Amino acid sequence: MKLPLSDNLVAAMQKDTGSGDVSPSHVGRVRHRRRPNETATDGNRANGTVLLVSDQNKYKSMLIRTYSSLWMIGGFVFVVYMGHLYIWAMVVVIQIFMATELFNLLRRSSEEKQLPGFRLLNWHFFFTAMLFTYGRFLSRELVNTVTSDHLLYKLVSGLIKYQMFICYFLYIAGFVWFILTLKKKTYNYQFKQYAWTHMILLTVFAQSSFTVANIFEGMFWFLLPASLIVINDIAAYLFGFFLGRTPLIKLSPKKTWEGFIGASVTTIISAFLVRREP
Helix, strand or coil: CCCCHHHHHHHHHHHHHHHHCCCHHHHHHCCCCCCHHHHHHHHCEECCEECHHHCCCHHHHHHHHHHHHHHHHHHHHHHHHHCHHHHHHHHHHHHHHHHHHHHCCCCCHHHHCCCCCHHHHHHHHHHHHHHHHHHHHHHHHHHHHCCCCHHHHHHHHHHHHCHHHHHHHHHHHHHHHHHHCCCCCCHHHHHHHHHHHHHHHHHHHHHHHHHHHHHHHCCHHHHHHHHHHHHHHHHHHHHHHHHCCCEEECCEEEEEHHHHHHHHHHHHHHHHHCCCCC
16 A cells, blocks of 8 residues: 655654664663773873873973073073163063053953043053152162263252152142043042052062162172072972972962972072072
């Protein structure tokens, strides 16, 4: 008996569907056998990140880090060789990069569009704080440097003499600038930025003032902690490179306890070896 055309189509679709489906019991019997290399890879992972000791490209990474470290150490030695003012200039450049990152933390592009020039106010306070903090350190160095030029000597001497007045005037000018830029519906954002700017200035210049004091008052007390930081960083990388297997912190998964302990011991020993009477 022949079925109608529609019935033939339905029967064919049912047949195809039945052959394509796989029963749950059959699916349950299908198991994926893990390969040995997959097991080894998972064992060397920490929080989803491959540790440095298990990284297949670790020697290539080590070569790149070695080149960059040599360039940075060479640049640092050159700056130290040039003298106190160049070291201070290096600190200022680092501070500018720090302040740029901190200023951008609470920045909102939608609010900034309504306040043209408001970002410039942050840098006005930044350089005012720089003049206030470093003026007393630079006074003696600058005067001794420009003694050969009479006109430049008078200019620098005048700036040093009226340093506090200039800083006070610049700060009051910045405060008036801030008041004049206030706009409705952005008061909350503007006052937050004003407070955040002062917190950044306190954080950046409070610690750097001691660093600059060490630079001008005793180079050894600047070079000793800087050299220990370099030694600690290199030792932590080398111990973690060859021995690191225990993750230290989730924030930085590739750091290990072996690197931390090895770097700590190496830094303590190095501090005793490089010490000398000031």
